[in-house]
Amino acid sequence: MAISIDGYLLFFKKSSAENIATDSSVNSQSNSNASESSSTSSSSSSSSVDSGYQNGTYTGKSASMRWGNVQVKVTISNGEITKVQTIKYPTDNPHDQQVNSSVLPTYEDEAVKNDSSKIQSVSGATETWKGFTKSLQNALNKAES
Structure with missing residues (x-):
């Protein structure tokens, strides 16, 4: 033993x-x-x-995700992202509405702050993040000089 x-x-x-x-x-x-x-x-x-990016407003393609589509519009001024708006996002149920109303402003602010589609996802909103970044990157590709 x-x-x-x-x-x-x-x-x-x-x-x-x-x-x-x-x-x-x-x-x-x-x-x-x-x-x-x-x-x-x-x-x-x-x-x-x-x-930089070319000045203007660019709309990304609608990105189809598990819970619905996400589409983003970006405004470029002086070669930098100055405004990001989410123009389409899932609102089919109260949970989607609650999650998206709290995370989309965060994603929009982060994209402006980072001048990029490379932003952190928020826990519990990964699908929205995937759609947001995919549509945003598409819009930024259109804006590249």
Whole structure:
């Protein structure tokens, strides 16, 4: 019995220590990758600002998602996104109405702030996010110079 406990402690405790070391290494790597991603996205943001968009108002294609269609209109001024409006979105039931009325203003604001369709999704509104970003990217493709 004592031998089996010693064997357990020898092999499994060592593995646990290695797992902890591996986890720290992975976390350290993730943090490093996150830093690289931040600088990469900063670079791509500034290059898209440098190239800019053509001024005007552009409507993206309606994007069909699981709960309905989402369509976005974007206004470009001085080569940057100045306004994003969601002109079509699911309203078939009270849940859709509640979710969309709370997340769409967030998505619109983030798109203007980021000058891009690369925005974070809100938990519980992933399908709307997919449609929003797809339609927005379509509109931005039309606006590219």
